[in-house]
Every structure is written in C-alpha cells, then in structure tokens.
Amino acid sequence: MPDSADAAEDAALRILRGAGQAAASLQRKLERRGYTADASNEAVRRCVATGYVNDAAMAASVAARHRRAGHGRARVAADLKAKGVAPELITEALDGQTDTEEAAAMAVALQLWERTEARGSRDQRSRMRIAGALQRRGFSSSLIARVLRGLT
Numbered sequence: 001m002p003d004s005a006d007a008a009e010d011a012a013l014r015i016l017r018g019a020g021q022a023a024a025s026l027q028r029k030l031e032r033r034g035y036t037a038d039a040s041n042e043a044v045r046r047c048v049a050t051g052y053v054n055d056a057a058m059a060a061s062v063a064a065r066h067r068r069a070g071h072g073r074a075r076v077a078a079d080l081k082a083k084g085v086a087p088e089l090i091t092e093a094l095d096g097q098t099d100t101e102e103a104a105a106m107a108v109a110l111q112l113w114e115r116t117e118a119r120g121s122r123d124q125r126s127r128m129r130i131a132g133a134l135q136r137r138g139f140s141s142s143l144i145a146r147v148l149r150g151l152t
Contacts, residue, residue, distance in 0.1 A: 005043050008040050062076070063076050070137060072105065072138030072140065073138060101139070102147070108134060112133055
C-alpha cells in the first residue's frame, strides 16, 4: 500500500463517497487501511480544507435525522461521539434539539400508550414498558417521568 498523503487522500475520497464522515472517523478508517498516521492526517486535512469533511454540518445533519426518528439527546450524543465528533460540536448540534425533545418523547409515548389500549392492558406494567422504550431512545429519566405523568 502506498504510504503517501496523495494515496491516502484518494482512499479518503472513496470512503466519503459512501457517507459523510467526521474527520476523526475518516482518520481512523485510513489508518485501519494501512496508511501511516502522518499520511492519514494530511489527507484528512486536505479533505477538510476542500470542504469534503465538515464536522459541524455532519453533526447537525445527524442530530436532525435522530430528531425526526424521535430519539433523545443522549442517543444523539452517543452516536456523534462514536463518529468522532468533538464535544463542543456535539453540544452545538444538541442545542437546537431542546425545544423538540419533550414533544418527541410525548409523541412516542402516546403512540405506545395507544397500542396498550388496543390490547386492553393499561396498567403500571405498560407504563414501565413505555419508560424503557423512551430510555432506549435516549431520553433522560426526568423527561420520561414528566411524559409518563402526562399519560392518562
């Protein structure tokens, strides 16, 4: 495998054709493909300079996708962290999500609550199942408690 920044940049562009990447994630992928840290770093630097890699835009896009899917802040943050996004960019991407998080949690809870009505079993156990589903989606325990109080 060639050990130059040019070859690493070509590999980076092939990776980016599949999906947008955070700079750190792209660097890890290049190093796993056998490129040196220096060549990988230079290739990522070039991709950032030309606009092929934009961590802030990618973080906002991922956060918006999670918001549409009804996921909470914790799940979005975990996904962005796994992608190698910097903590300050994660915070920035999550800031726009605060007003919609409670509405998203309530929408998911109501949907699940209506399913329990169809089965004829609205009890404490149903509420616990809904709480678990909301927790798995990344909503905070305090938000889950508020949402469950709102179910009637």
